[in-house]
Amino acid sequence: MPDLSHIHDVAVHAGKSAAELILFALDKPRIPDYKGKTDLVTKTDKESEKLICAIIHAEFPKHGILTEESGSFFPNADYQWIIDPLDGTTNFVHGYPSFAVSIGVLHKDEVLVGVVLELPAKRLFTAVKGQGATCDGSSINVSNVSSLSDSLLVTGFGYEHGEKWKANMRLFQTLTDLTQGVRRLGAASVDLCHVALGIVDGFWEFDLHPWDTAAGMLILTEAGGTVTQMDGKSFSIYDDNILATNGALHPPLEAYTSQELRTLT
Secondary structure, eight states: OOOHHHHHHHHHHHHHHHHHHHHHHHTSOOOOEESSSSOEEOHHHHHHHHHHHHHHHHHOTTOEEEETTTEEESTTSSEEEEEEEEETHHHHHHTOSOEEEEEEEEETTEEEEEEEEEETTTEEEEEETTSOEEETTEEOOOOOOOOGGGOOEEEOOOSSOSHHHHHHHHHHHHHHHHSSOEEEOSOHHHHHHHHHHTSSOEEEEESOOHHHHHHHHHHHHHTTOEEEOTTSOBOOTTSSEEEEEOSTTHHHHHHHHHHHHHTTO
């Protein structure tokens, strides 16, 4: 088995290298293509992905990679690197924070390493399974907020304005009334890290993909948080909905998120 510290170091190197490429492009014209009506992809997404994959395969040529833009390489390998080369592309296109590079590493479907580099702040979040989570090298922990009335939450909305979008709008309204506010940043990996850092207390979202959550969920759980599906069932990065909290707020939030999830079945 490869040394996890080495995998961690390669992931950090890949994340920082991609971040420099992204920040260099930030002051240049950003011309997006459209995967959907409002789902953007840029040349920078693709260049970041290519650079990350090259760094990984230089060190681990037999490892698999799943990326947002190009799909899967070596899908049957025991080790899989799950990559979002630019999470929050729409924010990037508009020069609006936050956006990020997200890299998670799985061994036989267990997430062992997570790296998220939040941009443009260059805030580096990392975690290794069983070793805690860090931000810029310092240990981090979730908040101790235990009441919805004292909490600040964050969510995200998918690009398709169907029934899930409507359900999330209802949750947004309900939980805005019950808390000190609900924010929408537009980058799920950053949302998860902000819960891990303790600056927000919970996060939920529909319509997610493995590259949105692989790194962030490990960072959050290693910071003491709780991650499930919105109905409280165990969470896999291949599930399309998530509830992630500081732990104390999980039961009261689950009561609301599970209710809306049931309306979709």
